[in-house]
Amino acid sequence: MKILLLSFYDLGKQPKIISELHQKLSNGTNQIDIVDYSIEEKSLVLTDYDALGVYASMHTASVLAEEFLRGKRLPDKLFVFGLYAKVFSEIYSNFNIIQNFESEDLESLLKVKLNSEYSFKHSVPDRTVLPPITDYSHIVDGSNNLIAGSVETTYGCKHECTHCPVPIEFKGMFKTFGTEKIVQDVSNQVEAGAKHISFNDPDFFNGPKHALKILELLNSKHPKITYDSTIKVEHILKYPQYFQELKDLNMLFVISAFETTNDQVLTILKKNHTADDLKSAVELSLENSIDIRPTWMPFSPWTEIKDLINIINLIENYKLRETVAPIQLTIKLLIPKNSLILSSKEMNPYVGDFDPTSFSYQWNYHNPEIDTLQKQLFKYVLDNESIDEYEQYLGLVDIVESHTGVSLIKDAEYIKRSVPKLSETWFCCSEPNKIQLDRIKSNKALI
Numbered sequence: 490m491k492i493l494l495l496s497f498y499d500l501g502k503q504p505k506i507i508s509e510l511h512q513k514l515s516n517g518t519n520q521i522d523i524v525d526y527s528i529e530e531k532s533l534v535l536t537d538y539d540a541l542g543v544y545a546s547m548h549t550a551s552v553l554a555e556e557f558l559r560g561k562r563l564p565d566k567l568f569v570f571g572l573y574a575k576v577f578s579e580i581y582s583n584f585n586i587i588q589n590f591e592s593e594d595l596e597s598l599l600k601v602k603l604n605s606e607y608s609f610k611h612s613v614p615d616r617t618v619l620p621p622i623t624d625y626s627h628i629v630d631g632s633n634n635l636i637a638g639s640v641e642t643t644y645g646c647k648h649e650c651t652h653c654p655v656p657i658e659f660k661g662m663f664k665t666f667g668t669e670k671i672v673q674d675v676s677n678q679v680e681a682g683a684k685h686i687s688f689n690d691p692d693f694f695n696g697p698k699h700a701l702k703i704l705e706l707l708n709s710k711h712p713k714i715t716y717d718s719t720i721k722v723e724h725i726l727k728y729p730q731y732f733q734e735l736k737d738l739n740m741l742f743v744i745s746a747f748e749t750t751n752d753q754v755l756t757i758l759k760k761n762h763t764a765d766d767l768k769s770a771v772e773l774s775l776e777n778s779i780d781i782r783p784t785w786m787p788f789s790p791w792t793e794i795k796d797l798i799n800i801i802n803l804i805e806n807y808k809l810r811e812t813v814a815p816i817q818l819t820i821k822l823l824i825p826k827n828s829l830i831l832s833s834k835e836m837n838p839y840v841g842d843f844d845p846t847s848f849s850y851q852w853n854y855h856n857p858e859i860d861t862l863q864k865q866l867f868k869y870v871l872d873n874e875s876i877d878e879y880e881q882y883l884g885l886v887d888i889v890e891s892h893t894g895v896s897l898i899k900d901a902e903y904i905k906r907s908v909p910k911l912s913e914t915w916f917c918c919s920e921p922n923k924i925q926l927d928r929i930k931s932n933k934a935l936i
């Protein structure tokens with residue numbers, strides 16, 4: 490059987506799951522081709538294949554997949570996998586959802602014997618079937634571009650933040666990957682040139698003891714390798730002793746979803762943190778010399794003008810200009826099918842029709858003035874994509890100052906720092922915008 494596996498975007502990382510599926514499908518007779526359109530340009534006749542599998546890793550990937558497949562003739566056997574598989578199949582109902590490679594679903598769809606040796610929890614992915622990690626997101630450390638790899642210690646998440654796509658699929662549950670699988674996968678990537686590893690877990694501290702045990706093992710085996718991870722504010726504050734340990738284990742920075750300083754919105758999103766907690770988390774990171782790179786979602790139906798002022802004040806007070814990707818200050822709430830936020834009574838007055846091409850529901854602002862500000866900020870980033878991020882940030886602050894009449898830059902002597910970051914700063918819970926889509930399509934996501 491000729492099987493084609495397509496990936497469109499996996500946050501600048503190698504689509505590891507495709508290599509795992511390749512292993513599962515490898516039975517000695519299947520011919521399996523892989524194309525990752527986030528870094529490759531290949532023209533394909535899809536009907537040359539007996540089966541097509543699409544990796545709907547997240548929202549942007551699904552939008553790109555939909556654009557790619559629109560109007561094309563497709564093979565007879567179609568399947569979709571990944572976090573957005575269900576969302577994708579709402580639009581493409583002829584695609585079968587395969588969420589568990591170890592269930593019989595794939596075998597009965599393709600009518601082929603699958604490799605029973607493969608274990609999602611324990612088998613080490615064979616990444617050699619994918620484009621090399623050198624083609625993906627790098628770590629930018631001052632003037633150096635270092636090869637970065639990625640790994641997960643867990644999948645799923647034990648939380649149910651209402652705006653997040655993860656609980657739609659995982660319903661507040663997470664599972665761990667086997668230690669040997671993780672350590673060997675990292676060792677293989679180090680062998681392939683990786684100097685840095687990103688932990689892709691939705692939250693590195695969902696199982697903090699498991700995560701730290703893995704990090705300690707990795708650090709003893711590869712003492713020069715650095716890391717980054719994503720940890721929610723609630724967990725940073727709940728486990729300060731574990732957070733402290735990260736610095737000695739080469740954790741370069743921690744991404745944390747701050748979202749907004751508006752406590753009413755944080756409650757609706759069920760983030761389990763408050764605006765004051767953001768300050769405590771930043772203070773803990775400063776005490777432990779680990780940069781927090783906050784992600785934001787300032788724009789939702791309930792946004793008030795003062796939220797933008799408070800967000801910028803927090804960035805300014807703690808000197809975080811370099812750790813905030815400017816695009817973050819323009820991010821809007823994204824509402825896919827089955828989003829938990831649809832059952833929130835606060836959402837009802839604002840939600841509109843479902844737009845199949847963007848895989849999301851339209852919504853309105855309580856205060857239409859906010860829409861104008863968001864569009865202005867977004868246009869600024871769009872028009873100034875080529876300038877330095879630090880300058881972009883100052884440009885955005887200037888717009889908020891003009892809009893509100895409030896002076897926000899108080900430190901004229903601000904000393905700009907050079908901080909490590911990934912060359913691809915894209916986060917899965919946010920609406921893709923034209924910049925990201927164009928960058929991915931033109932393979933410009935990477936430095």
Ligand code: SF4
Nearest residue numbers: 646648649650653691
């Ligand atoms: S936002 Fe983070 S913590 Fe909340 S459900 Fe999603 S992955 Fe879990």
